[in-house]
Amino acid sequence: MTHDLAADRAAVRAFFGERAARWDTRFPDDGPAFAAAVDDIGLRPGDAVLDAGCGTGRALPALRAVVGPGGTVLGADLTPAMLEEVARAGRRDAADALFLADVSQLPLRDGCLDAVFGAGLISHLPGPESGLRELARVVRPQGSLALFHPVGRAALAARQGKQITSDDIRAEPRLRALLATTGWRLLSYVDEDERYLALAEREAR
Numbered sequence: 001m002t003h004d005l006a007a008d009r010a011a012v013r014a015f016f017g018e019r020a021a022r023w024d025t026r027f028p029d030d031g032p033a034f035a036a037a038v039d040d041i042g043l044r045p046g047d048a049v050l051d052a053g054c055g056t057g058r059a060l061p062a063l064r065a066v067v068g069p070g071g072t073v074l075g076a077d078l079t080p081a082m083l084e085e086v087a088r089a090g091r092r093d094a095a096d097a098l099f100l101a102d103v104s105q106l107p108l109r110d111g112c113l114d115a116v117f118g119a120g121l122i123s124h125l126p127g128p129e130s131g132l133r134e135l136a137r138v139v140r141p142q143g144s145l146a147l148f149h150p151v152g153r154a155a156l157a158a159r160q161g162k163q164i165t166s167d168d169i170r171a172e173p174r175l176r177a178l179l180a181t182t183g184w185r186l187l188s189y190v191d192e193d194e195r196y197l198a199l200a201e202r203e204a205r
């Protein structure tokens, strides 16, 4: 499938730009779920990690806590208004750098990261293959990818007044196949009411 990249990016910015200022007030109790998911990645002090589609930076303090002051925490998002909220929420100091970028085109060197954390990201990518392939490019072999949401697919669909469908990209069979073609191997998959977490490992090059 081909995409009009500029139109796709504009649509994401319009959608999330309009929601940015209210983002943190909608689900103020998600902090512990983010921290628990970050703990499950297996990051170590000194590691370098990217929060892909970081939004208002809800994961940044937990990522900093696990990699420590000697580690590197980066945040990337396509929506300027979301990045502006990071500072307003008092999370700017948790990151070494924040950049305005599409995760399918990152200004990072090959293999420079130990892990990528992406919360609520994958279903918003118009071209998930190119996004996941680019994330694989910037992560070292055996590095980690965590695709997270503080609620599972069924609970999220119910919240949005929708039904989950079998062609949902976050469904295990689809996600496993997609990861396998983009440089990742799915290691574990949890889709429960209070957590969606898929953990994958970067394949050797």
Ligand SMILES: C[S@@+](CC[C@H](N)C(=O)[O-])C[C@H]1O[C@@H](n2cnc3c(N)ncnc32)[C@H](O)[C@@H]1O
Residues within 6 Å of the ligand: 012, 013, 016, 052, 053, 054, 055, 056, 057, 058, 076, 077, 078, 079, 082, 101, 102, 103, 104, 118, 119, 120, 121, 124, 125, 131
């Ligand atoms: C559902 S929000 C989640 C934000 C944050 N991770 C959280 O959990 O609070 C999705 C975020 O992904 C960003 N996003 C969507 N597509 C993107 C892309 N291609 N590259 C970078 N960021 C993207 C949006 O701007 C938005 O901030």
